């Protein structure tokens with residue numbers, strides 16, 4: 001892979017990492033705001049239920065953002081050690097069209113699918 005192309009991908013991945021990191025930080029800071037409000041006298045049951053649902057949604061979002069961050073981190077690492085574009089599990093070359101559409105991809109489609117299925121089975 002040409003140095004120019006590598007640099008372009010690195011710039012993209014680093015920008016994404018920054019963007020998602022900020023999104024995660026914002027979500028986490030709004031959570032601490034809620035913690036402070038907890039001692040207020042307005043803690044009606046209904047509100048509490050809504051809040052705990054909101055919290056769950058936010059935690060799910062934060063989970064997803066964290067996974068995206070991990071993937072970006074890994075992709076940057078692979079870019080650095082020359083394994084970028086190779087599947088992290090089976091080591092085969094990932095479809096270039098897939099890499100073009102999803103530069104942070106670290107798994108080939110079939111491994112990705114297997115991971116998804118494995119996760120679905122544990123639920």
Ligand SMILES: [Zn+2]
Nearest residue numbers: 087090108111
């Ligand atoms: Zn694979």
